[in-house]
Amino acid sequence: MLLALDTSTAFVSVAVHDDGQVLAGATTDQPLLHGERLAPLIDDTLRQVGAIRQDVTAVAVGVGPGPFTGLRVGVVTARMLGYALGIPVYGAGSLDVLAVRAVDEGVTEPFLATLDARRKELFWASYDEDGARLDGPRVDRPGDLPDHLLVVGDGPVRYPAVFDRTSPPAAPDAATLADAVAQERVELVDPEPIYLRRPDAAVPGPPKKVS
Amino acid sequence: MTRDEPLVLGIETSCDETGVGIVRGRTLLADAVASSVEEHARFGGVVPEVASRAHLEAMVPTIERACDVAGVTPSDVDAVAVTSGPGLVGALLVGVAAAKALALGLDKPLYGVNHLASHVAVDQLEHGPLPEPCLALLVSGGHSSLLLVDDVTTGVSPVGRSIDDAAGEAFDKVARLLGLPFPGGPHIDRAARSGSSVAIDFPRGLTSSRDLERHRFDFSFSGLKTAVARWVEAREAAGEPVPLGDVAASFQEAVCDVLTRKAVDAAVDRGVEDLLIGGGVAANSRLRSLAEERAARHGVRVRVPRPGLCTDNGAMVAALGAEMVARGRAPSGLDFPADSSLPVTTVQA
Ligand SMILES: [Zn+2]
Numbered sequence: 001m002l003l004a005l006d007t008s009t010a011f012v013s014v015a016v017h018d019d020g021q022v023l024a025g026a027t028t029d030q031p032l033l034h035g036e037r038l039a040p041l042i043d044d045t046l047r048q049v050g051a052i053r054q055d056v057t058a059v060a061v062g063v064g065p066g067p068f069t070g071l072r073v074g075v076v077t078a079r080m081l082g083y084a085l086g087i088p089v090y091g092a093g094s095l096d097v098l099a100v101r102a103v104d105e106g107v108t109e110p111f112l113a114t115l116d117a118r119r120k121e122l123f124w125a126s127y128d129e130d131g132a133r134l135d136g137p138r139v140d141r142p143g144d145l146p147d148h149l150l151v152v153g154d155g156p157v158r159y160p161a162v163f164d165r166t167s168p169p170a171a172p173d174a175a176t177l178a179d180a181v182a183q184e185r186v187e188l189v190d191p192e193p194i195y196l197r198r199p200d201a202a203v204p205g206p207p208k209k210v211s
Numbered sequence: 212m213t214r215d216e217p218l219v220l221g222i223e224t225s226c227d228e229t230g231v232g233i234v235r236g237r238t239l240l241a242d243a244v245a246s247s248v249e250e251h252a253r254f255g256g257v258v259p260e261v262a263s264r265a266h267l268e269a270m271v272p273t274i275e276r277a278c279d280v281a282g283v284t285p286s287d288v289d290a291v292a293v294t295s296g297p298g299l300v301g302a303l304l305v306g307v308a309a310a311k312a313l314a315l316g317l318d319k320p321l322y323g324v325n326h327l328a329s330h331v332a333v334d335q336l337e338h339g340p341l342p343e344p345c346l347a348l349l350v351s352g353g354h355s356s357l358l359l360v361d362d363v364t365t366g367v368s369p370v371g372r373s374i375d376d377a378a379g380e381a382f383d384k385v386a387r388l389l390g391l392p393f394p395g396g397p398h399i400d401r402a403a404r405s406g407s408s409v410a411i412d413f414p415r416g417l418t419s420s421r422d423l424e425r426h427r428f429d430f431s432f433s434g435l436k437t438a439v440a441r442w443v444e445a446r447e448a449a450g451e452p453v454p455l456g457d458v459a460a461s462f463q464e465a466v467c468d469v470l471t472r473k474a475v476d477a478a479v480d481r482g483v484e485d486l487l488i489g490g491g492v493a494a495n496s497r498l499r500s501l502a503e504e505r506a507a508r509h510g511v512r513v514r515v516p517r518p519g520l521c522t523d524n525g526a527m528v529a530a531l532g533a534e535m536v537a538r539g540r541a542p543s544g545l546d547f548p549a550d551s552s553l554p555v556t557t558v559q560a
Contacts, residue, residue, distance in 0.1 A: 039545040068260065083285070
């Protein structure tokens with residue numbers, strides 16, 4: 001049984017996958033409560049399918065890019081469950097999962113997957129018509145993304161004026177992640193956050209004069 | 212589990228130390244700490260995002276190390292405890308999420324605990340059962356508090372606090388002024404040994420009779436820091452050398468004088484016979500000796516854990532968690548938040 005979790009967006013998403021299908025999946029509807037909601041949601045989701053923690057044989061986690069604080073909650077949770085249960089932990093890029101979902105929902109041409117990066121920027125990667133990544137992930141201003149490609153994800157929602165060819169809103173979620181990992185439709189990576197940005201920090205100058 | 216001697220694993224990530232401690236009751240079995248202090252040194256202070264990234268990387272290896280040292284496996288643990296606040300929110304969240312996942316994966320009770328109360332509880336690992344009530348003086352780069360501790364698991368109330376900089380922050384800022392590395396405390400302590408504590412009469416914050424009316428047990432270190440800066444600048448402007456030892460010793464004396472005077476005064480005022488000192492600044496040699504000298508004059512006993520237990524660590528969190536189990540407190544569940552401004556009165560999340 002595969003337990004999948006994603007915290008690369010403002011929401012928390014958990015799914016359980018076994019015997020070739022997603023048995024249960026849930027995504028919270030209140031933003032920015034990763035620290036509070038993730039563990040109870042895992043607990044609830046396992047209960048819902050009548051599973052106990054020892055039934056879980058692997059953990060998959062969305063490794064972003066996404067807001068750092070929430071992302072770390074997901075990654076540390078996955079790593080710690082792996083440690084406590086002695087089971088493997090797989091990472092998958094959240095843009096890659098979004099791309100799988102876009103293809104499943106009917107996209108049939110090359111496209112850009114985008115997620116909100118705040119600070120007037122987007123995380124993005126480009127994909128072919130089957131959802132295989134061609135370029136990225138990167139972080140850029142909306143106006144600096146490659147032109148003329150269909151755009152899915154947060155970009156069109158946050159910056160409707162910038163993008164003319166768009167597909168219905170979609171976000172990476174744990175159910176898609178679980179399916180994609182089980183069907184080997186995404187590249188598996190270490191459970192390590194994709195930050196794409198350095199920490200904000202400046203080396204201070206000499207002490208300021210007080211007199 | 213044996214309720215009196217529970218095996219508890221504690222996780223602490225409120226600032227720049229990833230701490231994992233394991234205790235059995237009041238016995239310390241392991242205290243593993245991974246610090247990112249070197250990554251912050253060039254910035255002259257802790258950079259929250261740098262600390263959070265370091266916590267994530269250090270978390271599993273530090274738990275593994277603690278279990279190795281303690282000679283236990285995670286499934287032996289009776290309960291997990293974690294600092295839920297106060298502290299840097301992004302840093303706290305890594306520890307809180309890790310602890311929840313560990314408790315969930317092991318199917319063990321989880322206790323979210325207050326960082327300040329943990330600084331008090333840690334003393335049990337060294338000096339045995341905590342005298343209650345006691346007065347606690349907690350001084351570090353993040354806090355300067357006087358607390359009355361009636362019951363370390365439920366009843367901690369504030370008596371005084373710093374109205375501006377924390378004591379450790381003042382040490383860091385003055386160290387920087389004197390060209391000493393971050394964190395400043397140990398370097399000031401060392402430099403002070405070659406100087407005179409009465410060479411320069413630096414101000415004692417909130418000790419005038421007018422201030423004492425409103426802030427009898429509160430601290431202020433920002434005026435002192437400015438006074439040191441002015442004094443050093445005047446020397447430099449006059450083209451004279453700065454006597455490092457004298458400045459360090461006189462500054463340190465001003466801080467320790469106010470801290471110990473107010474702490475002992477508070478103990479006497481509240482009729483408490485035990486003064487406990489914790490936090491990173493408790494490692495300062497002058498603070499220890501002055502506190503003992505003054506407390507003895509008023510019949511107050513002083514307890515200071517050894518320096519390694521005074522700075523932030525996981526053992527202190529485990530110690531408080533074990534005490535909660537021993538006193539039959541209910542666990543916290545899995546849905547409590549990391550609270551950067553958790554009040555000291557909230558001992559358990
Ligand atoms: Zn502390």
